[in-house]
Amino acid sequence: MGKTILTAKHITKLFPGMKALDDVDFDLQEGEVHILVGENGAGKSTLSKIILGAYKAEEGEITLDGEPIVIQGTKDALERGIAAVYQENSLVPYLDASQNIFLNREPRTKLGFLDLKKMKHDAEELLKTLNCEYIDVTKPVSSLSVAEQQMVEIAKALSFNPRIIVFDEPTSSLSEREVDSLFKQIHRLKAEGLGIIYVSHRMQEFPLIGDRITVLRDGKKIATVGINDCTNNELVKMMVGRDVSQVYVRNQTDFNEEALKVEHLCDFDGRVNDISFNVRKGEIVGLAGLVGAGRTETAELIYGIRPIKSGDVTVFGKKADLKNATNAVALGIGLISEDRKTQGLALSESIAQNTVAVSLNKIFPNFFINMNKIREIAKDYTNKLRIMTTSVDKKTRFLSGGNQQKVVLAKWLSYDPDILIFDEPTRGIDVGAKMEIYNLMDRMASEGKAIIMISSELPEVIGMSDRIYIMQEGSIVGEVHRGDDNFNQEKIGELMMLGTGGANE
Amino acid sequence: MKNLWQSIKESRAFYSLIGLVVLVIASSIIAPSFRTVNNMITIFRQASLLLILSSGLTAVLLTGTMDLSVGATAGFVGCVVAQLIKHDMNVAVATLIGLLIGVVIGLINGTLAGILPGFIATYGTNWVIAGLGIVVMQGAVIYDLPPAFTQLGVGYLGAIPNLVIFASVVVLILYILLSNTTLGRKIYQYGSNPVAAKYAAMPTRRVVLSAFVICSVCAAFAGMLMTARLNAADAAMGDTYGLQTVAAAVIGGTSQKGGEGGVLGTIAGALILTIVVNIMNLTGIPSQAQGLVIGSVIIIMVLIDTITRKRQESKMN
Numbered sequence: 145m146g147k148t149i150l151t152a153k154h155i156t157k158l159f160p161g162m163k164a165l166d167d168v169d170f171d172l173q174e175g176e177v178h179i180l181v182g183e184n185g186a187g188k189s190t191l192s193k194i195i196l197g198a199y200k201a202e203e204g205e206i207t208l209d210g211e212p213i214v215i216q217g218t219k220d221a222l223e224r225g226i227a228a229v230y231q232e233n234s235l236v237p238y239l240d241a242s243q244n245i246f247l248n249r250e251p252r253t254k255l256g257f258l259d260l261k262k263m264k265h266d267a268e269e270l271l272k273t274l275n276c277e278y279i280d281v282t283k284p285v286s287s288l289s290v291a292e293q294q295m296v297e298i299a300k301a302l303s304f305n306p307r308i309i310v311f312d313e314p315t316s317s318l319s320e321r322e323v324d325s326l327f328k329q330i331h332r333l334k335a336e337g338l339g340i341i342y343v344s345h346r347m348q349e350f351p352l353i354g355d356r357i358t359v360l361r362d363g364k365k366i367a368t369v370g371i372n373d374c375t376n377n378e379l380v381k382m383m384v385g386r387d388v389s390q391v392y393v394r395n396q397t398d399f400n401e402e403a404l405k406v407e408h409l410c411d412f413d414g415r416v417n418d419i420s421f422n423v424r425k426g427e428i429v430g431l432a433g434l435v436g437a438g439r440t441e442t443a444e445l446i447y448g449i450r451p452i453k454s455g456d457v458t459v460f461g462k463k464a465d466l467k468n469a470t471n472a473v474a475l476g477i478g479l480i481s482e483d484r485k486t487q488g489l490a491l492s493e494s495i496a497q498n499t500v501a502v503s504l505n506k507i508f509p510n511f512f513i514n515m516n517k518i519r520e521i522a523k524d525y526t527n528k529l530r531i532m533t534t535s536v537d538k539k540t541r542f543l544s545g546g547n548q549q550k551v552v553l554a555k556w557l558s559y560d561p562d563i564l565i566f567d568e569p570t571r572g573i574d575v576g577a578k579m580e581i582y583n584l585m586d587r588m589a590s591e592g593k594a595i596i597m598i599s600s601e602l603p604e605v606i607g608m609s610d611r612i613y614i615m616q617e618g619s620i621v622g623e624v625h626r627g628d629d630n631f632n633q634e635k636i637g638e639l640m641m642l643g644t645g646g647a648n649e
Numbered sequence: 650m651k652n653l654w655q656s657i658k659e660s661r662a663f664y665s666l667i668g669l670v671v672l673v674i675a676s677s678i679i680a681p682s683f684r685t686v687n688n689m690i691t692i693f694r695q696a697s698l699l700l701i702l703s704s705g706l707t708a709v710l711l712t713g714t715m716d717l718s719v720g721a722t723a724g725f726v727g728c729v730v731a732q733l734i735k736h737d738m739n740v741a742v743a744t745l746i747g748l749l750i751g752v753v754i755g756l757i758n759g760t761l762a763g764i765l766p767g768f769i770a771t772y773g774t775n776w777v778i779a780g781l782g783i784v785v786m787q788g789a790v791i792y793d794l795p796p797a798f799t800q801l802g803v804g805y806l807g808a809i810p811n812l813v814i815f816a817s818v819v820v821l822i823l824y825i826l827l828s829n830t831t832l833g834r835k836i837y838q839y840g841s842n843p844v845a846a847k848y849a850a851m852p853t854r855r856v857v858l859s860a861f862v863i864c865s866v867c868a869a870f871a872g873m874l875m876t877a878r879l880n881a882a883d884a885a886m887g888d889t890y891g892l893q894t895v896a897a898a899v900i901g902g903t904s905q906k907g908g909e910g911g912v913l914g915t916i917a918g919a920l921i922l923t924i925v926v927n928i929m930n931l932t933g934i935p936s937q938a939q940g941l942v943i944g945s946v947i948i949i950m951v952l953i954d955t956i957t958r959k960r961q962e963s964k965m966n
Contacts, residue, residue: 449848468850468852469847469848470850472850481848486842486844487844487845487848489842489845490837490838490841490842492841492842492909493837493841493908497837501838501845501846501849501851502849502850504835508831511830511832512831513829513830513831513833514829515829
């Protein structure tokens with residue numbers, strides 16, 4: 145570890161009605177990956193935005209190479225060598241990689257036209273340093289995969305010759321393989337002496353990549369620890385401020401009646417290929433697999449939102465005719481979809497309005513509604529699910545990720561389906577909210593609901609499921625039961641990567 | 650009371666309501682004749698058709714699409730009903746047929762808007778419907794309709810013009826429909842996020858169709874009142890209303906992106922437009938110059954709304 149590049153001392157940032165950061169100290173050294181963790185709203189993003197010049201702190205001092213500086217804005221930060229790779233892509237989808245990398249500072253020829261040749265060449269050089277020369281810099285970035293887009297983002301950040309790069313939740317939409325290659329790049333940057341600030345929720349990643357961890361909670365710094373100086377449990381405890389004896393809760397009961405049976409299911413795009421499985425009442429069944437294995441597509445077929453090419457879905461012994469989601473919901477099937485912002489919530493609508501989105505006709509069969517009744521129902525669920533808000537009339541746009549996810553849950557709980565599919569239910573939300581969702585799933589199962597859980601986080605699927613089907617490239621390649629020898633990360637991971645038998649490498 | 654104030658302040662109608670209050674005060678100072686009861690009644694009467702049209706359009710805007718054909722629909726239905734009545738059809742039956750034509754046009758617009766952008770689809774149907782109007786009229790103008798029909802447009806109930814009563818009833822129905830029914834909720838939810846609406850198992854196509862039917866039926870009703878008021882029908886009579894209707898709803902704060910806004914703001918928007926015209930007439934500004942003022946008002950109101958809203962949201966984030 146080298147010398148200190150950046151320090152931030154006594155940083156305080158006020159937002160209307162709250163202290164987002166309260167006297168926080170932070171420092172970054174050359175060749176270090178410094179992880180920032182904390183629950184949503186803890187102040188991680190605020191702190192990184194202050195370092196990136198997007199926010200101005202009310203109090204505190206920042207030094208770069210020992211010199212006190214005042215960062216005047218994101219452009220100033222970039223000129224000082226502080227760049228960012230954001231969680232949600234900041235690329236312009238219709239422009240190609242080279243145009244994105246040099247957006248707003250395109251090289252010009254002597255005549256003042258864009259020097260497209262130089263742009264293309266420089267962009268290719270940058271991607272080459274990332275071992276991504278296979279990315280076509282002349283294709284619109286919207287045609288690249290999420291991981292490739294992220295590499296373009298990193299290339300863009302590198303084009304500023306930065307000394308510090310802030311990564312904000314970079315792995316939240318990457319598959320495991322893609323995460324590996326991202327980490328390789330981060331290790332390389334680190335070896336070149338860059339300082340890296342890494343904002344993340346995913347604790348299993350920390351040992352792979354981090355040197356030090358700073359934990360924030362409610363805008364205050366709790367501690368900065370070396371990566372090997374604390375256990376996961378201690379970290380969680382620091383983050384949530386209470387003792388966490390066990391993350392996953394599963395009170396298994398007996399399963400008897402079959403709730404859902406799927407036979408030889410295929411879709412029209414070849415994403416789902418001859419899938420058969422079943423779920424019983426009281427059971428949590430996990431669908432494990434890499435991104436693109438067809439898990440979400442399977443869920444969408446069962447939910448009637450993706451057309452079924454062939455195969456049967458049987459719900460409580462009756463063949464289901466699934467033409468649209470309305471059919472599925474009428475049969476008692478619910479889907480908590482993968483992407484809460486585009487599929488799960490109406491962001492300009494209030495918590496209360498979202499809570500009754502599915503159950504509207506059930507609550508008000510006579511056409512006329514009563515807003516006060518809607519508010520009461522919503523209040524009930526905000527209490528039960530501990531949704532943090534001043535009012536149920538608050539627009540969901542203004543909630544944190546964890547609270548938004550809880551509103552999506554409330555939407556389904558108020559409808560009370562018998563079969564509920566959770567697709568990536570804990571993506572991008574903090575540990576405290578995750579545990580509440582695990583608890584809820586367990587409770588629902590013990591009340592006799594049939595639950596399907598899709599998740600890219602293996603520990604979570606293993607922690608919660610009674611049975612796991614492993615999917616690879618649209619097919620089921622294995623089934624494991626809780627308690628069996630092969631109910632572990634190694635075996636399931638192997639099946640996810642390699643398919644049946646693990647031999648066809 | 651505090652709650653009501655709070656919800657008004659947060660609603661999208663806030664700036665248009667403030668604009669309306671400012672406009673009324675300013676107008677009273679500029680033109681003393683503005684304050685008279687007679688002039689107030691005149692304003693409401695002049696605003697009534699616009700209120701009916703723009704309240705109906707609000708339903709479509711809330712779903713996040715657009716109906717540019719309301720002016721043509723109003724004109725066309727006015728012409729058809731005038732023809733029917735001229736051919737000795739019973740007034741009640743003719744009126745009913747007029748409303749049914751509204752339903753059909755709404756279904757066509759709604760179906761097309763499910764495939765094409767509503768903007769384009771209804772820009773097209775606007776021309777088609779206007780053309781049909783000319784066909785129905787065979788290029789002529791109809792006048793001298795029976796009093797049983799014209800009374801709808803020129804009659805009074807006590808001191809209040811029938812038009813104002815019709816407009817109030819329509820506005821009230823639409824307010825209740827959009828704020829207090831499951832259909833209204835679905836229109837808002839769909840407009841706020843069509844994908845989430847689909848994932849919430851909403852019959853999305855039916856919701857969009859309903860919004861277009863509501864809009865076109867309002868247009869049809871307004872068209873018949875227009876004919877009754879003028880005691881004449883002319884294929885081009887709805888033309889001036891087309892863009893004014895959009896302007897009233899937009900000034901009223903209903904988002905063109907859908908999901909936000911409502912009838913309350915549209916009422917304010919329609920009244921603002923009408924008062925601006927009224928005050929120009931009272932102060933003798935030539936009608937040729939009025940477009941300039943109306944256009945400026947639209948831009949200023951929408952600018953204020955957009956800028957303040959952006960600031961509010963960046964504060965909350």
